[in-house]
Amino acid sequence: MPAVPGPPRGRRYRVAGDIVRRVQRMREAETQGGGALALLRVVRDVGLLLKDVAQDPRVPRADKVAAALAAAYLVSPIDIIPDFLPGIGQADDAAIAVLAFRRLLNAAGYDVIYELWRGSDEGLALVLTLAGVQE
Secondary structure: OOOOOOOOOOHHHHHHHHHHHHHHHHHHHHHHHOHHHHHHHHHHHHHHHHHHHHHOOOOOHHHHHHHHHHHHHHHOOOOOOOOOOOOHHHHHHHHHHHHHHHHHHHHHHHHHHHHHOOOOHHHHHHHHHHHOOOO
């Protein structure tokens, strides 16, 4: 039986290293200009990006529907794993949010995200790295 191909060796560690370096640069910028404000800006920019990507006609409708279903699941009181269980209760919500976010941004592609991004270059780099979008 042939082996199933996986990600290239070392890619996961390079991505993790990129994330760490970008977070360190953001922390350095935070100490110069206020950390909470920088974090709020990135969160606001990600929210605006998601709104813009969901309204963009270049993004396939199936991916928009998947993101909408994930959002509906997150606000629904019915969960696969009940939220009252400590730790794992919120894990299913986080996993669904991350998967929907990655699917939507990967469907949009680098060019659309770059065009719609309203924040800083460091914030965009962090979002692209976490979503796994490549140029």
